[in-house]
Amino acid sequence: MDERTARAWREIDLEAVAHNANTLQSALAPGCGLMAVVKADAYGHGALPIARRLEREGVAAFAVACLEEGAALRRGGIGGEILVLGCTSPQMAPSLARWDLTQTVADEAHGLALSSQGVPLRVHLALDTGMRRLGVPAGDREAIARLCALPNLDIRGVFSHLCVSDSPLPEDRRYTLDQLSLFYDTLRWMKTRSLPVGETHIQASYGILNLPPQPCRWARAGIALYGVGSAPPRPSRLPLRPVLSLRARLATVRSLAAGEGAGYGLAFRPDTPRRLGVVTIGYADGLPRDLPQRGGQVLLRGRRCPMVGRMCMDQLLVDVTGVPASTPGDVVTLLGRDGGAEITAEEIAAICGTITNELLSRLGSRLPLVTRNG
Ligand SMILES: *Cc1c(COP(=O)(O)O)cnc(C)c1O
Numbered sequence: 001m002d003e004r005t006a007r008a009w010r011e012i013d014l015e016a017v018a019h020n021a022n023t024l025q026s027a028l029a030p031g032c033g034l035m036a037v038v039k040a041d042a043y044g045h046g047a048l049p050i051a052r053r054l055e056r057e058g059v060a061a062f063a064v065a066c067l068e069e070g071a072a073l074r075r076g077g078i079g080g081e082i083l084v085l086g087c088t089s090p091q092m093a094p095s096l097a098r099w100d101l102t103q104t105v106a107d108e109a110h111g112l113a114l115s116s117q118g119v120p121l122r123v124h125l126a127l128d129t130g131m132r133r134l135g136v137p138a139g140d141r142e143a144i145a146r147l148c149a150l151p152n153l154d155i156r157g158v159f160s161h162l163c164v165s166d167s168p169l170p171e172d173r174r175y176t177l178d179q180l181s182l183f184y185d186t187l188r189w190m191k192t193r194s195l196p197v198g199e200t201h202i203q204a205s206y207g208i209l210n211l212p213p214q215p216c217r218w219a220r221a222g223i224a225l226y227g228v229g230s231a232p233p234r235p236s237r238l239p240l241r242p243v244l245s246l247r248a249r250l251a252t253v254r255s256l257a258a259g260e261g262a263g264y265g266l267a268f269r270p271d272t273p274r275r276l277g278v279v280t281i282g283y284a285d286g287l288p289r290d291l292p293q294r295g296g297q298v299l300l301r302g303r304r305c306p307m308v309g310r311m312c313m314d315q316l317l318v319d320v321t322g323v324p325a326s327t328p329g330d331v332v333t334l335l336g337r338d339g340g341a342e343i344t345a346e347e348i349a350a351i352c353g354t355i356t357n358e359l360l361s362r363l364g365s366r367l368p369l370v371t372r373n374g
Contacts, residue, residue: 037222245336263309302339
C-alpha cells in the first residue's frame with residue numbers, strides 16, 4: 001500500500017505491539033506465557049502482521065474467535081498454538097483438525113457433538129466460573145468428568161473468563177476472587193481425579209492489569225496488547241503504547257458564507273464564514289456515524305479541528321477555519337498523533353458511549369494497512 005496515494009488508512013506500529021507484548025509478559029508469573037488475542041482482525045489492527053511480529057517476539061499462542069480466523073493465521077504461516085474461543089459448529093471438526101486449531105468446548109452438549117464427529121481434536125475445556133456465557137458450570141463435576149471421558153477430545157487445557165475484573169468496586173473485586181477460587185478448586189479436584197488439566201488460563205487484559213500474577217500457563221491479552229484501555233483512563237500500571245493510528249486526507253477545502261448550510265440535511269449551518277474541509281473517510285470505514293454530533297475532532301497540521309454536519313458513508317466534513325494554511329492533500333489524523341497533538345481511542349470510545357474494543361474492531365477492511373517499524 002502506498003500511503004502517498006491512499007484515500008484513508010490504518011497505520012500500525014509493530015514496535016509498539018512488540019513493546020506491549022514484552023511489557024505484559026514481564027507482568028506474568030514465571031512459566032506463564034502471553035496468549036495474544038487476535039480475533040476480529042486483531043481488534044482492527046490486521047491479524048497477520050500483528051501475529052507475525054508477535055511470533056518474532058517469542059509469542060507462541062494465539063486466540064481467535066472462530067475457525068476462519070484461525071485458518072487465516074495458518075495460511076499466513078503462523079505456527080504455535082491457535083485457540084478458537086468461540087463455539088464452532090461440530091460439523092467443522094475436520095477443518096479444525098486440518099488447520100491444527102485447538103477448539104474451545106463451550107459446554108457439555110457441544111463437547112458431545114464434537115466428540116461424535118469421529119475426528120480427533122485438540123480442545124480446551126471452558127469452565128463457567130460466574131460469567132454465564134460459555135463453559136461447563138465449574139460446580140458441575142459430573143459433567144466435567146463425563147466430558148473428560150469422551151473419545152476424540154484431547155483435552156489440552158482448561159480455562160475460564162473473568163467478567164468484572166476491570167472494576168475497582170469492592171463487590172466486583174470479591175466476585176473476581178470468587179471466580180478465581182472456583183477455578184483453582186475445580187482444577188485441584190480434576191487433578192485428584194487424574195483428569196487432564198493441561199494448560200490453564202483465566203486472565204484477560206484487565207485480569208493481568210488488576211490481579212497479581214496467576215499460576216497459569218497462559219494469560220489471554222487482547223486490548224492491552226494494542227496499547228489502550230477499554231475505557232479511560234488508560235491503565236497506568238504498565239507503560240503500554242497505542243499501536244494504531246487512523247489517517248485520511250483533505251479532499252477539498254471550500255469557503256462557507258455565513259448562514260450557508262453544508263452536507264446532508266444542511267446540518268452544519270454556521271452563522272459566521274467558515275473554511276470547510278472534506279475528509280476522505282466515513283462511517284463505512286468503521287467510524288461511528290454520530291461522532292460529529294458527539295464532539296468528534298480530527299488533527300490537521302498538529303491542531304484539533306471539529307467534525308461538523310452529518311458524517312457520510314465515505315466522507316466527513318470538518319471545520320478547518322483554525323488552520324488557515326491547510327490545503328487539499330493534507331493528511332488528517334482521526335486517531336493517533338500528529339505533531340504534539342493526540343486523539344486517543346479511549347477518548348473517541350468514551351464520547352460515543354462505547355469501549356475501544358468495539359471502536360477498533362469495527363474499523364473496516366476498506367482501510368489498507370501501513371506497517372511501521374516492521
Ligand atoms: C476477547 C477475549 C479475551 C481478550 O479480552 P481483552 O479484554 O481484550 O484482553 C480474552 N478471553 C476471552 C475468552 C475473550 O473472548
